[in-house]
Amino acid sequence: MTRRQLFLLSGAGAILPSALSASEAQNLAYPLREIQGTLTSPDLFFVRDHFSEPQLSLETWQLRIEGRVAHPYQLGFSDLLELPSKKVEAVLECSGNAANGSAASNGIWEGVPISYLLEPAGIDREAAFIAFEGADTGRLFQNSPSLAYAQLVPLEKCLDASSLVAFKLNDLYLPRRNGFPARALFPGWYAMDSVKWVRRIMVLNSGDRQCGFYQSGMDRVYNRVVRTDDGPRITRLSAIQVKSVIAWPSDKMNLPAGRHLVWGFAWSGGGAIREVAVSIDGGRTWNPAQVQTSTDRFRWARWSYAWNPSPGDYVMMSRATDSQGSQQPVQRDKTRKDIYELNWCAPLQCNVR
Amino acid sequence: MCARVSGLAAATLFVCATGFGAECPPQALTPQEAATRLKQLDAAAQSEMRQRQYAEAVRDYREASCLAPDSAPVLYGLGVAEAASGDFLAARKSLALADHLQPSNVLPLAMLVRVNFSMGDIESLKATLRDAARRFPTDGSLHAGLAEFLVQNKLFDLALAESLRARTASGGNAGSRMELAVLENTVGAYDDAIRNAVGVERQAGLPEAVRASAAGVAGLSYESTGQREDAIAHLREAIRLDPLQENSYLALAFLFEKAQRYGDAVDILQEGRRKLPRSTALLLPLGSNLVRTEQYQAGIEVLRDLLRQSPDEPDAYLRMADAYRKTDRPKQEAGILRELAQRKADYPMIHLLIARAMLNADPADFPAVLEELSLAEKSAPSDAGVLYLRGKTYAALNRYDESAAVLERAIELNPMDASPYYQLALVYKKLGKVEQARQALGRMLVVKGNGSQPESRGVN
Numbered sequence: 001m002t003r004r005q006l007f008l009l010s011g012a013g014a015i016l017p018s019a020l021s022a023s024e025a026q027n028l029a030y031p032l033r034e035i036q037g038t039l040t041s042p043d044l045f046f047v048r049d050h051f052s053e054p055q056l057s058l059e060t061w062q063l064r065i066e067g068r069v070a071h072p073y074q075l076g077f078s079d080l081l082e083l084p085s086k087k088v089e090a091v092l093e094c095s096g097n098a099a100n101g102s103a104a105s106n107g108i109w110e111g112v113p114i115s116y117l118l119e120p121a122g123i124d125r126e127a128a129f130i131a132f133e134g135a136d137t138g139r140l141f142q143n144s145p146s147l148a149y150a151q152l153v154p155l156e157k158c159l160d161a162s163s164l165v166a167f168k169l170n171d172l173y174l175p176r177r178n179g180f181p182a183r184a185l186f187p188g189w190y191a192m193d194s195v196k197w198v199r200r201i202m203v204l205n206s207g208d209r210q211c212g213f214y215q216s217g218m219d220r221v222y223n224r225v226v227r228t229d230d231g232p233r234i235t236r237l238s239a240i241q242v243k244s245v246i247a248w249p250s251d252k253m254n255l256p257a258g259r260h261l262v263w264g265f266a267w268s269g270g271g272a273i274r275e276v277a278v279s280i281d282g283g284r285t286w287n288p289a290q291v292q293t294s295t296d297r298f299r300w301a302r303w304s305y306a307w308n309p310s311p312g313d314y315v316m317m318s319r320a321t322d323s324q325g326s327q328q329p330v331q332r333d334k335t336r337k338d339i340y341e342l343n344w345c346a347p348l349q350c351n352v353r
Numbered sequence: 354m355c356a357r358v359s360g361l362a363a364a365t366l367f368v369c370a371t372g373f374g375a376e377c378p379p380q381a382l383t384p385q386e387a388a389t390r391l392k393q394l395d396a397a398a399q400s401e402m403r404q405r406q407y408a409e410a411v412r413d414y415r416e417a418s419c420l421a422p423d424s425a426p427v428l429y430g431l432g433v434a435e436a437a438s439g440d441f442l443a444a445r446k447s448l449a450l451a452d453h454l455q456p457s458n459v460l461p462l463a464m465l466v467r468v469n470f471s472m473g474d475i476e477s478l479k480a481t482l483r484d485a486a487r488r489f490p491t492d493g494s495l496h497a498g499l500a501e502f503l504v505q506n507k508l509f510d511l512a513l514a515e516s517l518r519a520r521t522a523s524g525g526n527a528g529s530r531m532e533l534a535v536l537e538n539t540v541g542a543y544d545d546a547i548r549n550a551v552g553v554e555r556q557a558g559l560p561e562a563v564r565a566s567a568a569g570v571a572g573l574s575y576e577s578t579g580q581r582e583d584a585i586a587h588l589r590e591a592i593r594l595d596p597l598q599e600n601s602y603l604a605l606a607f608l609f610e611k612a613q614r615y616g617d618a619v620d621i622l623q624e625g626r627r628k629l630p631r632s633t634a635l636l637l638p639l640g641s642n643l644v645r646t647e648q649y650q651a652g653i654e655v656l657r658d659l660l661r662q663s664p665d666e667p668d669a670y671l672r673m674a675d676a677y678r679k680t681d682r683p684k685q686e687a688g689i690l691r692e693l694a695q696r697k698a699d700y701p702m703i704h705l706l707i708a709r710a711m712l713n714a715d716p717a718d719f720p721a722v723l724e725e726l727s728l729a730e731k732s733a734p735s736d737a738g739v740l741y742l743r744g745k746t747y748a749a750l751n752r753y754d755e756s757a758a759v760l761e762r763a764i765e766l767n768p769m770d771a772s773p774y775y776q777l778a779l780v781y782k783k784l785g786k787v788e789q790a791r792q793a794l795g796r797m798l799v800v801k802g803n804g805s806q807p808e809s810r811g812v813n
């Protein structure tokens with residue numbers, strides 16, 4: 001037996017830094033240029049925790065399905081593994097990811113459709129939302145009670161065939177820091193709704209307020225705030241806004257004159273990426289990039305642009321357009337008063353010598 | 354637990370019940386004659402099964418099922434015989450009917466799992482497992498048996514599910530607990546794996562080989578949680594408990610390598626070699642670590658020993674080449690790489706490696722280097738590394754114009770590699786093109802100025 005065989009057999013293949021558990025909330029992201037192909041490997045997947053990672057046991061993990069249902073029930077990890085599952089390739093992006101940030105990752109998720117889990121419970125006709133609760137707990141604000149991380153997702157999104165309780169990422173079990181043993185997954189939506197370490201699914205009517213989502217103060221964050229003449233207009237974040245980033249070269253990099261391949265990724269919650277354009281003059285002119293297109297609407301697209309610059313100083317930008325015609329804005333909407341959906345075309349300086 | 358009723362089972366039962374009636378000829382036997390005939394058929398079918406005469410067994414069980422259409426044992430026997438004869442569709446119907454007739458018996462369900470697996474019908478297999486979980490939640494031996502079957506057939510997700518059920522149902526015996534620990538370690542449930550593995554490791558009444566395996570799993574799980582000293586302690590305990598388990602030495606050496614404690618890796622692998630002198634698995638890491646600890650000749654001898662026994666081990670050739678390079682023996686380096694090329698002609702970039710070794714010889718045989726690079730270009734026509742070496746070789750042969758051309762192409766392919774710029778600057782200087790030489794050097798400094806930035810991929 002070779003050592004490779006030994007470690008595949010015994011599971012040492014899972015010895016990754018990512019597997020290490022953390023006693024404090026983690027905030028990790030990795031340069032996108034390290035990604036080979038289009039899938040983000042689990043050890044390069046971004047992490048945004050609110051509270052410290054919970055230590056969960058497969059033998060005792062339970063997912064409760066309750067609230068406005070006729071037959072509340074709970075299932076264990078064995079049940080989850082033995083239910084019909086499906087795979088979805090999808091981007092997750094932190095809603096506060098910077099315009100040129102790397103808190104976005106793309107993977108193939110495997111799990112059980114949430115609609116399938118809800119079916120035997122028999123949801124109330126008046127049900128409008130579902131609260132997803134994780135096993136991680138803490139205070140969201142100094143004056144709020146210590147509660148489990150929770151998010152509220154409209155029922156319609158939960159019933160979408162692509163919305164999962166996921167237990168695998170790229171054919172491996174979820175790393176602990178990405179929600180092991182199971183997490184919610186809402187492809188096309190910002191990542192805060194894809195609750196990690198999920199342990200409770202609570203069906204709610206539109207008037208229900210008795211859940212951790214409200215009590216913890218979560219309803220006061222992850223909102224889009226737009227200044228209007230009538231005062232601020234507040235709406236909940238949901239679908240990922242169309243965005244592209246340049247993975248290579250990086251900002252302020254010095255390049256020798258000659259031919260280079262500029263490349264990056266583009267994604268949108270509104271539809272598959274249709275085109276990406278690159279500007280080397282700060283947005284005055286745009287040139288089409290080559291895009292590895294896909295009809296799969298939730299995954300990101302890798303794009304590249306062959307560039308043969310002469311010596312000089314350049315300001316590079318990329319701009320994506322999705323299948324719905326939504327295009328990345330060149331600048332931040334000045335009426336926005338929040339810190340989310342930072343999808344404008346981020347400029348990057350490049351010096352060629 | 355989800356109380357979903359299997360629609361498949363109900364549909365199968367319906368098809369099954371109507372199917373059997375249609376196949377049975379009219380009966381003219383008295384009840385006593387029928388009972389005697391049934392007994393004969395059952396005995397005959399069992400004997401045929403033992404003799405692997407499955408078609409005959411199916412025939413006899415089918416006749417028996419006509420005489421006793423409500424007999425669960427007969428239908429179970431029929432299902433098993435049909436499965437053995439390869440008629441999985443019929444087997445599934447017979448077993449589903451047997452299960453329906455005697456729902457307290459676990460055997461038809463267990464057999465259905467096997468039949469669904471043989472049919473490659475994973476969704477039906479999952480449905481059967483859910484049915485088994487719903488109806489027999491406390492039958493630890495059923496779930497442990499299913500887990501074992503699923504592990505053997507590499508359905509590790511479902512094996513984990515059944516192992517967890519077995520553990521919940523009855524705590525599990527040492528074997529099933531070990532199996533669960535291995536699966537938990539594989540999926541990343543390290544704390545669970547440690548708890549189960551250490552539980553087995555500490556059971557003094559168990560065979561030491563079993564305890565050693567448990568200690569090994571505990572060691573690997575501790576390593577995954579970042580507790581390296583605990584990991585090392587458990588792997589040492591594994592070796593103490595069963596010094597003849599090769600994997601324990603390999604795993605401990607691997608941990609030492611990760612910690613860059615190459616000397617400790619050598620020590621543990623040499624200890625393993627003393628205990629297991631016929632092991633070949635220990636030789637590659639031992640040889641590699643001897644080279645890492647600058648014990649070059651000893652490393653070469655161990656690797657040569659490995660290649661005598663197992664000549665299809667590319668890493669052994671490469672480690673030996675590394676040892677020869679570090680001891681300034683380019684001819685031997687090229688020689689061992691040629692041996693690899695003879696053994697595995699399609700080994701990636703082997704001719705580039707040989708050419709590089711040949712260039713280090715003094716004096717170098719430049720025409721032979723160019724021949725080797727031509728071979729490399731056949732498998733990788735646009736490789737910047739090959740072009741760079743070709744440019745270097747042309748320069749050594751004073752063919753400066755050709756050298757400049759291929760070095761420019763190498764830069765085009767990989768503009769963020771500094772080496773070709775430097776070589777190009779030297780070539781331009783030889784050609785009297787001072788400004789171009791200066792420009793090439795300037796670009797080399799630009800590339801180097803980015804520190805550890807990764808290389809870009811050039812445009813082909």
